[in-house]
Amino acid sequence: MSMRQTRDSVPVIDMRGVWSRYRDVVVHRNLDFRVERGEVIALVGGSGSGKTTLLREILGLLLPAEGSIRLFGHEIGSANSVALAAVRNRLGMLFQQGALFSALSVYDNIAFPLRELRFMDEAWIADIVRLKLDMVGLEEKHAPLMPAELSGGMIKRVALARALAVEPELLLLDEPTAGLDPARSRSFVALVRELQQSLGLTVVLVTHDFDTIAGLESQVAILAEQQILARGTLAEVAALPHPAIRAFFAPMGFYGAEDR
């Protein structure tokens, strides 16, 4: 049991003193960000505030100019490729447009990361694909379809199934409900929430949608002025007097009519 406690005490994501720049534009200035196991955190902020950059840095697709990023206690800047692959297998990413492999069927898309592990036989993979399809509310008849034949909501579900295929402990979602109608978006949020609770996932998401945040009962981290300005529940954060935060929440009608 002591083994689990040491494991649980290591933060899933630990970013310290991170600076990121695009040419001359500073996107993050000495940013600190910690996510503990089992937390659900929504990154919010205006367009161009560096939310997607932060997500890409966590994924290791982008290296920050300065600072350290640790995933599950492993420094990703210095980790060798084998260690990095092992760390990547512990996280799943849902891209905004799904990013399904357009030449592969739904089945092969979900089976792809499993086949990459190279120690599973096809029968085992088929059982897992069936289980994941069931988890995200799809049926077996959808398995042979190609991504071009799917609707937007189904693409998100298949992408979620693929992200969940290798049993990640950390799930990253980029705008999970963008482009879905309200009913679909609500059911997708409910699905993510249920999976998060039953699998004990840590979830970091980027979103503009307050219904998504409410539906996931998520914490909120505000990204503004190149830093994480505030963190807490939606109500706590919205109540803060900082002008940048007020400017972000006011158009949503958060403070009643007098602020508009």
Add this chain to the structure above:
Amino acid sequence: MSAADSLPELVIVGNEAVLRGEWTLAALGALASSCRKTLFHALAYAGGEVSTWHLDGVSRLDSAVAVLLWRHWQGKFPARLSLPDALRPTLERVAVAPISEPLQRDQMKLSCIERVGLWSLTGWRDLFRLCAGLIELLGALVLTTLRLLRHSRLIPWKEFSANLYRAGFEALPVSALVGILIGMTISYLSAAQLKIYGADIFIVNLLGMGIIRELGPVLAAVLVAGRSGSAMTAQIGVMRVTEEIDALAALGVSGTVRVVFPKVAALLVAMPLLVVWVSMAALLGGALAAYWELDLSLLYFFQPLPNVVPIANLWICLGKGVVFGFLIALLACWFGLNVRPNTESLSRHTTASVVTAITLVILADAVFAILTRGVGLPWGG
């Protein structure tokens, strides 16, 4: 540095199996492959022989490994099973998952003969589609041209000049290089034969007729099909994948006017010029080789050229350029417009565009040879 904090362990004692440690994909992945194989063999053995399973010592179990256990338990809970409460939901989720036949992905198992039949049938179907599609595109193009002639302010000059620059001007260096090298090779090989008969001066007739009438146009067409045809197909194909063609239509801009017409028009202009350019380069290469090999000075090479190659051959050469350019651009646009929205289709169509264009160009060249068999031959046709 391993991804797992504790390794999976399996102990089989008589009729009991004891599982300990972390049973996750990450933990299995961290094992050496020989250990993993042994573990899988032991699990398979235990699945058939053991009826009592102790999972109390398992710290983590993910659903992928739960699926594996479930398979070895032959789809039901073992007779005696002890496990911590935290793991129960994972196993139960696997237990209630819909069980059915293995997912069938290749429904059709075809015999060899059926394969040949299917292959030839789809071949005919594709050929029919290609012909119908080309005629349709040609019709749209003619209508567009008529419309543009009436409303000259709609003519997309910018796109036309951009395509002319890319397909024409930027192709000059590489086509000159290829032309010179091919010309040299042919001249060098012919010179060796002609020397035997003392017919050195006929190198001019040979190269002049061969290059201007046949080789120049075909060489230029092969180069342009590979260079510009593929680029056009890929560009239009990506515009299809990213729905840019639909966006153009939604903005009230005709794709035929903005995308297809400038490409076809640009190649119609650029190809004859390129054909002349390649022919010139090949003749120059040939003359240089003749100078080195036969001591035939450049003056003596080029001076008799107008006499031994009648001017009609130049018109044939230019005509071939126009026709080949039109064929290449039309095929490139058709294949591009018919890309289905996936990467596989994009690569297939780009390949098909180039291969079909080169094949059709050679076919058209044969037709030209038949139609012009009495024209421009110095020995009187």
